[in-house]
Amino acid sequence: MVNITDKIKEIEEEMRRTQKNKATEYHLGLLKGKLARYRAQLLEPGPGAGAAAGTGFDVSKSGDARIALVGFPSVGKSTFLSKITKTKSEIAAYSFTTLTAIPGVLEYGGAEIQILDLPGIIEGASEGKGRGRQVISAAKTSDMIIMILDATKRAEQRALLEAELEAVGIRLNQEPPNIYLKQKKAGGMKITFSAPPKGLDEKMLYNILRDYRILNCEVLVRDENATVDQFIDVIMKEHRTYIKCLYVYNKIDSISLEHLNTLAREPNTAVMSCELDLGIQDVVERCWQELRLMRIYTKRKGIDPDFSEALIVRQDSSIEDVCDAIHRTLKESFKYALVWGASARHVPQRVGLGHPVCDEDVVSVVGTKSGLAAK
Numbered sequence: 001m002v003n004i005t006d007k008i009k010e011i012e013e014e015m016r017r018t019q020k021n022k023a024t025e026y027h028l029g030l031l032k033g034k035l036a037r038y039r040a041q042l043l044e045p046g047p048g049a050g051a052a053a054g055t056g057f058d059v060s061k062s063g064d065a066r067i068a069l070v071g072f073p074s075v076g077k078s079t080f081l082s083k084i085t086k087t088k089s090e091i092a093a094y095s096f097t098t099l100t101a102i103p104g105v106l107e108y109g110g111a112e113i114q115i116l117d118l119p120g121i122i123e124g125a126s127e128g129k130g131r132g133r134q135v136i137s138a139a140k141t142s143d144m145i146i147m148i149l150d151a152t153k154r155a156e157q158r159a160l161l162e163a164e165l166e167a168v169g170i171r172l173n174q175e176p177p178n179i180y181l182k183q184k185k186a187g188g189m190k191i192t193f194s195a196p197p198k199g200l201d202e203k204m205l206y207n208i209l210r211d212y213r214i215l216n217c218e219v220l221v222r223d224e225n226a227t228v229d230q231f232i233d234v235i236m237k238e239h240r241t242y243i244k245c246l247y248v249y250n251k252i253d254s255i256s257l258e259h260l261n262t263l264a265r266e267p268n269t270a271v272m273s274c275e276l277d278l279g280i281q282d283v284v285e286r287c288w289q290e291l292r293l294m295r296i297y298t299k300r301k302g303i304d305p306d307f308s309e310a311l312i313v314r315q316d317s318s319i320e321d322v323c324d325a326i327h328r329t330l331k332e333s334f335k336y337a338l339v340w341g342a343s344a345r346h347v348p349q350r351v352g353l354g355h356p357v358c359d360e361d362v363v364s365v366v367g368t369k370s371g372l373a374a375k
């Protein structure tokens with residue numbers, strides 16, 4: 001049996017050899033499609049693969065959100081965890097000091113954010129080198145990734161790590177593509193472009209779909225900048241995870257001011273020195289902004305709201321999510337809610353379950369049975 005890793009290598013090699021031009025773009029598109037399929041197979045726990053193949057570490061999610069610390073060995077992941085949480089994870093100058101996932105809790109803005117310190121990963125992690133696959137699976141379960149980089153190391157480290165995450169279907173700081181794909185039982189392929197993209201055409205999509213044995217389907221490409229890679233991502237939707245990532249360069253105490261300025265200008269990037277306690281609070285604030293968690297204050301009838309304790313809900317939450325956060329059966333007796341704050345057109349506004357809330361809204365839930373108003 002030919003090993004999947006070998007097949008992947010073969011395709012990557014062929015792609016490197018193939019010159020990119022108008023005549024080869026269909027062939028390259030097909031190769032990309034095959035590559036995506038093999039990579040997904042590689043991550044599926046096969047017979048005898050054991051738990052290490054596809055699953056992460058045995059740490060249950062807790063708190064309002066989870067952030068994973070991902071990076072090469074000895075960049076300072078554990079040092080950072082120890083700075084921002086009460087958890088102490090072993091710190092040392094040698095690689096692979098951390099061998100499992102160590103969870104800590106960051107308290108910020110009334111929220112509890114779980115921070116996952118992970119073992120260092122190395123090149124080839126996506127193919128199973130080291131604990132790479134376990135680390136990556138843990139990263140996939142998080143709401144956000146902090147990619148910690150060593151400011152004293154070569155610039156390629158960032159692209160290398162991105163490629164490892166990319167290879168297992170993690171898409172950093174990207175929105176899911178604006179392409180609709182629906183598989184059907186019959187009727188052939190119906191491919192439509194709402195605005196013809198520059199890098200895609202019907203023949204290319206047709207070839208890839210046929211290679212995936214998707215012969216009956218409806219496709220609508222709504223984005224004129226859509227790429228082949230994005231189209232493959234849509235086919236492989238179940239294997240793709242879209243996650244926010246903040247790139248953090250640590251150890252800036254050991255580089256020149258000039259180099260520091262260059263690093264700090266990269267997109268989605270922060271710089272810090274755990275050793276000198278520089279920039280750490282800034283990283284924490286950037287995380288809070290990226291997670292876009294909302295603080296909702298609840299209020300009982302006739303009593304002032306309690307501003308000392310916020311209910312934390314995720315971005316784009318509605319009154320329904322607020323109810324669920326208070327109690328899982330509250331919705332059943334829900335009549336209406338009164339809302340004060342940025343989401344209310346007038347105060348208080350009487351709203352239903354679908355009403356979207358804003359950060360720092362005050363909400364009072366009114367139920368059909370007595371005693372069910374928000375705590």
Ligand SMILES: Nc1nc2c(ncn2[C@@H]2O[C@H](COP(=O)(O)OP(=O)(O)OP(=O)(O)O)[C@@H](O)[C@H]2O)c(=O)[nH]1
Binds near residue numbers: 073080090120
């Ligand atoms: N100069 C400098 N050294 C740092 C800084 N932060 C951490 N270190 C040192 O870097 C080394 C590695 O730190 P760790 O926190 O163990 O790194 P890690 O990323 O958790 O490493 P692994 O668990 O092995 O992957 C230690 O010797 C730290 O003292 C910093 O801001 N500046």
Ligand SMILES: [K+]
Binds near residue numbers: 094095096097
């Ligand atoms: K280390």
Ligand SMILES: [Mg+2]
Binds near residue numbers: 078097119
């Ligand atoms: Mg560590």
